[in-house]
Amino acid sequence: MLYKRGKTWWISFTTPNGQRIRQSAGTTEKIQAEELHDSLKAQSWRQAKLGDRPEYLWDDAGVRWIEEKGHKASLHDDIQRLSWLQTYLRGKKLREITREAVMEIVSTKQKETTAATANRYLALIRAILRICVEWGWLESAPQLRQYKEPAGRVSWLTEEQAQRLLEELPDHLKDMAEFTLATGLRRRNVMDLEWSQIDMSKKLAWIHPDQAKSRKAIGVPLGSVAIAVLHRRLGQNLKYVFTYDGHPVTDVTTKAWYKALSRAGVQPGFRWHDLRHTWASWHAQRGTPLHVLQELGGWSSSVMVQRYAHLSTEHLSGFVENVSPHAVRGRDTNLSQWQNEERKKLT
Structure with missing residues (x-):
């Protein structure tokens, strides 16, 4: 049955299984609405009588993914x-999403950004299509190969660069950036930080398990810089620490951020997350043991901390003189003495 709501045609019918279908045809043309009505009705008959697989769209998969992955820290x-x-991919049938179609889409992102960023999008598409197979929505998922990523360097700022950047940022971003440099907290944890998560008297903050990427609670000791930032934020909002015009901050990589990077002379491509890398790099350079850094940063694996190992070399400094000219000469002298003593024994 077709009927109108305003100028738009709507479809209504009952499937052989007794399910009532009622939806917009998305058109003001009756002929187009009739074609869609007949197509949907025929499809429902084939599914009920012949066991055909229902047609699901990318949109359906995206909605279900969000519903089922609500626990993900990176949702x-x-x-x-x-x-x-x-x-x-809006309105695209899952079976129509081929490897060629995906790679064409992701290549657009790769040209806009980097291979690493494009791979994050590719990984998400691949994960969704694979779980669609588990759901019974798709017979098989296309094989998707990620772009080869060059061995990346950890981007971090010197203290002078960091100070220039802070001076160029608007006040709310400056406070958030300075707090990040002092604590190493991830962007989302800083944006969502509430006063209820801070004990100023104990100089301590904490991240709840459901807020942490590792899904484990993180205790955050607060140094003098972090405490000074918090004092500046007092009285601006009863619930959230960092706000803008009285509202929680929803994004930090804004035009103001990029303009500040440019004015401060910071290398292109520097991300907000690199403030966390900067914090960790400073710790490593100043001798913080890597196992302590791992705990401070809330990393679940030591593998992630090893990227900063090359910046911490105190344990190697005692060996560098082993190849100095003085050390070599000393060894040569000892060798000569031993050789002379051995010759005397033979004569």
Whole structure:
């Protein structure tokens, strides 16, 4: 049955299984609405009588992914990526999403950004298509190969560079950046930080398990710089520590951030997350043991901390003189004395 709501045609019918289907045809043309009605009705008959697999769209998969992955610490990133992908995959049937189609989409992102960023989008598409197979929505998922990523360097700022950047940032971003440099907290943890998570008297903050990437609570000792930032934020909002115009900050990589990077002379491509790398690099350079750094940063694996190992070389300094000219000469002298003594024994 077809009927109108305003100028738009709507479809209504009952499937052979007794399910009531009622949806918009998305058109003001009756002929187009009739075609869609007949197609949907025929499809439901084939599914009920012949066992055909229902047709699911990328949109359906995205919605279910978000619903089922609500526990993911990085779900916010998934939602941002899904939003970008909607431009290319909205209304697309899952079986029509081929390897060629995916690689064409992701190549656009690779040209805009980097291979590493493109791989994050590719990984999300691959994960969703694979779980669609588990759900029974798709017979098989295409094989998707990620871009080869060059061995990346850890991006970090010197103290002078960091100070220049802080001077160029607007006040709310300056406080957030300075707090990040003092604590190493991830962007989302800083943006969502509440006063209830801070004990000023004990100079301690904490991240709840459901807020941490490792899903383990993190205790955050607060140094003098972090405490000074918190004192500046007092009285601006009863719930959230960092706000802008009285509202929680929802994004930090804004035009103001990029303009500040440019004015401060910071290398292109520097990300907010690199403030965390900067914090860790400073710790490593000043002798903080890597196992302590791992705990401070809330990393679940020591593998992630090893990227800073080359900046911590105190344990090697006692060996560098082993190849100095003085050390070599001393060894040569000892060798000569031993050789002379051995010759005397033979004569």
